[in-house]
Amino acid sequence: MLADLGFLGTGALTGTRKPPGRQLTDVQRACNTALNRLRAAVERRISHLTNWKVLDTGWRGRLTDFPEVLRTVIGLEIQRTWGMSQF
Incomplete structure (x- = not known):
C-alpha cells in the first residue's frame, strides 16, 4: 500500500x-x-x-453484473496505462 x-x-x-x-x-x-x-x-x-457518469448516476443493468464489469474496465485501464497484459 x-x-x-x-x-x-x-x-x-x-x-x-x-x-x-x-x-x-x-x-x-x-x-x-x-x-x-x-x-x-x-x-x-x-x-x-x-x-465516470455510470459510477455517479448508477448502473441501469443488473447490479449483480456490475462488479465484474467494473473489474474488466479497471483491468483494461491498467493495461492501457502500464502496457501490462496481466496482474
Whole structure:
C-alpha cells in the first residue's frame, strides 16, 4: 500500500520526511520522487474512474453484473496505462 507522508507509522509505504534543520540525501530524494510518481499514477486512475457518469448516476443493468464489469474496465485501464497484459 502506497501513501503520502501523512500516513507515516501506519504500515503503508511512505516517503522520507525531511529532518528538522537538515536536507534529504540525494538517495532519499530520488526514492521520494519514485514513490510519488507511482502514487500519483494510481490517484489519477482513481480520479478518472470516479468521474465516470455510470459510477455517479448508477448502473441501469443488473447490479449483480456490475462488479465484474467494473473489474474488466479497471483491468483494461491498467493495461492501457502500464502496457501490462496481466496482474
